Amino acid sequence: MSQLVGFFIYDEFQTVDLAGPLDVFATVNDLLSKEVYKLVTLASDMTPIRAESGLKTLADDTLINCQTLDVLVIIGGRGCQSVIKDQAVMTQLRRLAQGAQRIVSICTGAFIVAALWPQRALTLATHWGFTQRLAAQFPCVEVVSDKLFVQSDEVYSSGGLTAGIDLALSLIAKDHGAAMAQRVAQYMVMYVRRSGDQRQYSSLLNAQQTLSQRFQSAIEFVQDNIDKPLSVEILAEQVALSPRHFQRVFTDKMGISPMRFVQNLRLEKAKGLLCTSEHSIAHISVLTGFGSPPLLTRKFTQAYGVTPTQYRENFTAEVNE
The missing domain is CATH 1.10.10.60 (Homeodomain-like)
Structure with a gap:
């Protein structure tokens, strides 16, 4: 049975935050020759979405039209603070999150996840450049700066940019085993899991x-x-x-x-x-x-x-x- 994975995007989202994890899940489908992950992009409406890079894209569906998800992936980007201020969007995201088995944040998507439940004591990772701001904006959140990704109950969060790929590979390993995660990593010409933390450079x-x-x-x-x-x-x-x-x-x-x-x-x-x-x-x-x-x-x-x-x-x- 396939899992429905929805990627929430918005104006000024970070392109790599979407493309990296999306390609990881899509590669599993390709390697297994079946759609074990049904992948959709979601937005507040069907108008063109403009990424930080200037790339324009159209979502597959709107939040309000999406009835349920197995996995809700919230992408990071400069526009995350505008999303938090939009109560209608937050209401729809909260509805989908409550019914999902997993909520995944990529990079600064952690701000949106924290805003879904501002009183909840979550442990979250985000881009190292935003850890202090996240901690100040959401005092109940324990912010982790020395991990590529962390899990807090059903909530998974990753650090900056390509750390979202590491998190996606970890989820693949949970669903389909370490061998599949390794096959995906090799296909994408990368390590199945990098050692160290996001502050380290090779x-x-x-x-x-x-x-x-x-x-x-x-x-x-x-x-x-x-x-x-x-x-x-x-x-x-x-x-x-x-x-x-x-x-x-x-x-x-x-x-x-x-x-x-x-x-x-x-x-x-x-x-x-x-x-x-x-x-x-x-x-x-x-x-x-x-x-x-x-x-x-x-x-x-x-x-x-x-x-x-x-x-x-x-x-x-x-x-x-």
Whole structure:
């Protein structure tokens, strides 16, 4: 039996908040070759909706015409405060929420969810830039800033933007198992569940934002040769600098040495492989350039407090919760 999933959109909604989770559910339908999730977009009326990005779209139906939903997904965006002020819209949303098995908020959609039940002691996540405002606007809400997503009874909420995809994958795992969530993640070319919280940036992203274009060739070289022996001398050669000068500039810009950066990238790749593949620890140690399981295990444990095997077991348990 299919679940009816309604995505509430409004003027100045965030496009990624809608498209990311919507595509996750739609991919399950494609992979199973049947409509296990009936997906509809909902709005207050049938006039064109304009997203923050300027994209215009039409909803499939109106809130008042929708009689019941299994899952109500409330999208985030700059327009969320205007929604809260519209009592007619809030009344319809509250009606649908009361009959739904799950209420899901993406990013700043948490403000709308909190406004549905302002006296309810919910635990909610939202974009890290809006946590203080959410807590101040709704004192009964416990705001979580160190998680990609959280559950509070039948209410599920995610942090900013792409964290909605992580939450959708978690719901897929609950409904259809970890293997299906993994298939969807692989199809979408992403991890089935990212580790850490929404305030953390990967070493690679930090490098892309911090280093000059000249140094990008060295970063690309590391990515392409992560399984091979690497040294400061080899990396310095990619940007035609002396090893000493390369080490000094890189450390000054990044706050860590080049070889610590390489190690961090190797560890991040190891985490991804532990979550999205069935490779042995020995094979992962080769693919990530550590060369031997003992070295991978030692560095991984120092960085994350658990062994690679424990990390994989914990990850599998979380997905199956």
